[in-house]
Amino acid sequence: MTAPPPAKPLTLQEWETLMENFQSGNGIEKWNSLDPSLTDHLLSSLLRKDFPLQLKFQLLVFLDEFSISIFHSENLNRLIEALKTVIQSPPDAVHISPLFKEQFMISVTSVIVCFSEEDNVQTVIESLVELLLTVINRPNFGSDRHTRAIACECLRELERSKPCLLSDVVGHLWSLCQNERTHASQSYILLFTTVIHNIVDKKLSISILNTSHPLLPFSTPQCLNREDFGSDSGSGLNTKELRRALAFLLEWPQVLTPCGMMEFVSMVISVVVALELQPSMLKVQLFGMIHSYDPLLCHVVLAMFMHFLDAFDGQEGEVSSRLLLISRESHHYLVFRLLAIHWLLGFNQLVFNKQSRTEKKIETGNEACSTFYPSLFDPLALKALKLDLLASCSVLRQKSDSDYKSSSHDGDDGLVNPVKVFEQGLLSVSSFKWLPPGSTEIAVAFRTFHKFLITGSSHSDSDPSTTRNMLDSMIFRTLQVMLVNMTLESRRLVPVVAAFVDRLLSCKKHSWLGERLLQKFDEHLLPKVKMDYKLVYCFPIFDRIAENLTIPPRGLIALLTNFMIFLVEKHGPDTVMKSWSQGSRALGICRTMLVHHHSSRLFLRLSRLLAFTCLFFPDLEVRDNSRY
Structure with a gap:
């Protein structure tokens, strides 16, 4: 009996149709029922030399995205064999390029990570790790340095998905890090750091200098198969060797890119905390990055500062000055300048929570706040954030000043004046009084009013005394007078003022402030308004x-x-109709009072007003529609 003819491979058009069907979710059953299977067609197409290289890249992305639908755990060995064939093939610019090898490694690693939780893939993982270790075991070869870096990144992902997978070969990884001198050294360093981090995190008692376990062939560490893996006590850690490894790692920050530095420091911080080491070793090596012009490196220093507050004692002013300088330098991207202000908001909160004024008076309050004033020509987004920073700083300073004043110190020199800070901060957006109500600058100004008013009373604070304290604060008194004068002088802002009051009234925590503002309007606005047709502008109030x-x-x-x-x-x-339209709006306010107030004094006064209105406008009908 003759064998059936070999199956015809899929054409380029068929592959494009197949990928479109999988993307749309239509017609997938037809492709899954192919004979040979879709897996066979996919792997054979990736290995064909007459297949366009560009379409191979598309197939790798397709493989990565739909691996669960295409592969079963039983077929993963064939995927590893295909990867091995590609890696061992000599590179050329037409059929198998270095970039194709790297993308193949990335896609296969992604697929294996997706299947890593299944029970029958341990052998597949070992095969992939062994293949990747073979790739990276050529330190200092310049021709394939980028491919080796990608292989290190793939090993990192496998180590993340299965912590301590590479713990038995950590000594060999250390040796590779020492021997690598190309730009791929970053990937080697990060791989070694990841393994060290997982060893410390899982409290694994092993020697990281021991190279008795061969690098190749690779086998899964026995500790991963133990039921009590990760539950050992911290006393089993080989602290001496881990200290030595950490000292080695801290000699290599100069070879790391900013993104690599972020990952590196995040892992090193965890190791330092777990081993209870002195954070000064990090400070000496990495604190200078605060003076860089890269936001990621500044973020690294701030992350260290947050974890090791005591180690950076006395350098708060240097960090704050540097962040403030970044926000002022106009040649920086705006997003970096905004980020610096966000950092300052959190940084100041952190510092003031740590250090009270009774212990150490860092600098005088007004001088400290004056450094945060926005410039007249700052972008509006930057002005808004700087005003937020002023509000936060003034409240924190007030709290410190109250402690400072209640202590044994005499006088009030240098204590912060919140009204002065508030008024000088508003100078940068002072044109809001002449702009249309919908302008962004008006929104920024009233946002600043709200920030200065409620920053001292957080929504998460259930203590009602904070709100009562705000009612007697200088800021609130100043704002009351300002809003009354603003309503009298610029009636186009009345709807904005009304919306500001509504925002306070709608908040359960700060509704008292809205009521007090309305009382202020009743006491000081009503007697001062000018009686003319423009009075209707004040009707929202x-x-x-x-x-x-x-x-x-x-x-x-x-x-x-x-x-x-x-x-x-x-x-x-x-x-013409002006009297009627404005009189009708006045009657609408009368109706509002009738609905909300139930007092005989209201009815008596209101009846006189309505009677007077009916007398001079006879066709006006005032009818009692109440029913019993």
Whole structure:
């Protein structure tokens, strides 16, 4: 009996159709029922020399994305064999390029990591690790340095998915790090650091100098198969050798890129904390990066500062000055300058929580806050963040000043003046008074009002005394006067002021502030408003006053009565419908008072106002629709 003819390979058009079907989720069953299987077609196409290299890259991405649908754990050995064939093939620019080898390693590693939790893939993982170790076991060869770096990154991902997978060969990895001198040394260093980090994290008692276990062939460490893996006590760690390894690693920061440095330091910090080592060794090697112009390196220093506050005692001012300088340098990207302000917000909170003014007066309050004032020509986003920083700093300084003043110190020299900070900070957005209500600068100004007002009373703080303290604060008193004057001088801002009051009233924590503002408007705004047709601009504020039960309605009723008298006096042929439209809005405020206030004094005064209105506008109907 003759054998069946070999299956015809898929054409380029068929592969493109197949990938489109998988992407859309339609027609997948047809491709999964191929004979030979889709796995066979995929692997054979990747190994064909007459297959376009560009389409091979697309197949590798397709393999990575749909590996669960294409492969079963029983077929993974064939995938490793295909990778081995590609790696051992001599590179050329047409069929198998170094970039193709690297992408193949990445895709296969991704597939194996997806299947790593299954029970029957240990042999496959060992085969892949052995193949990758073969690739990296050629230190200092310049021609394949990038391929070896990619192989190290693949090993790192396998080590992350199965911690301590490479613990038996950590001594060999250390030797490779010492011998590597090309730019691939970063990947070797990060691989070695990852293994050290996992050994410390899992409290594994092994010798990292021991090279008795051969690098090749590779076998899975026995400790990974133990049920109590990772539950050993910390006393089993070989601290002396780990210290030596850490000292070696700290000699190599200069070969790391900023991204590599972030990963490196995040792992080293965990090792230092777990081994209870002196953080000064990190400080000496890495603190100078705060003066770099790369945001990632600055982030590394701040991460160390956060973990080791005591080790950086006395250098808070240097860090703060550097971050402030970054935010001021206009040649930096705006996003970096904004990031520096965000860092300062968190950094100041951290420092002030750590150090009270009674222990050490770092610098005078007004001088400290003055360094954060936004410049007139700063971008608006930067101004907004700097004003947030001013609000936060002034509140923190006030808390410190209260402790400082209540201590044995005499006088108040250098204590922060929050009103001065508030007013000088607003100079950078002072043009908001003349801009349209919807302008961004107005939004920034009122956002600053809100920040200065409530920063001292967090929503997470359940203590009501903080809100009561704000009612008596100088900032709140200043803001009350400012909003009253703003309403009188720039009536186009009245809707914005009303929205600001609504924001306070809608907050359960800060509704008292909104009520107190309305009371201030009732006491100081109503007697000062000018009686003319432009009074209707203030009606949004009057509506809020009419709704509030804590404010007696007599002042508002008296104002509306005078307004009706004004309308009667000015009413004539030339006013057309102006009297009617404005009078109707005034009656709307009267209705609001009737709905919210239930007092005989209200009804008496309001009945006089309505009677007067009906007298001069006979066609106005005031009807009692109440039912019993």
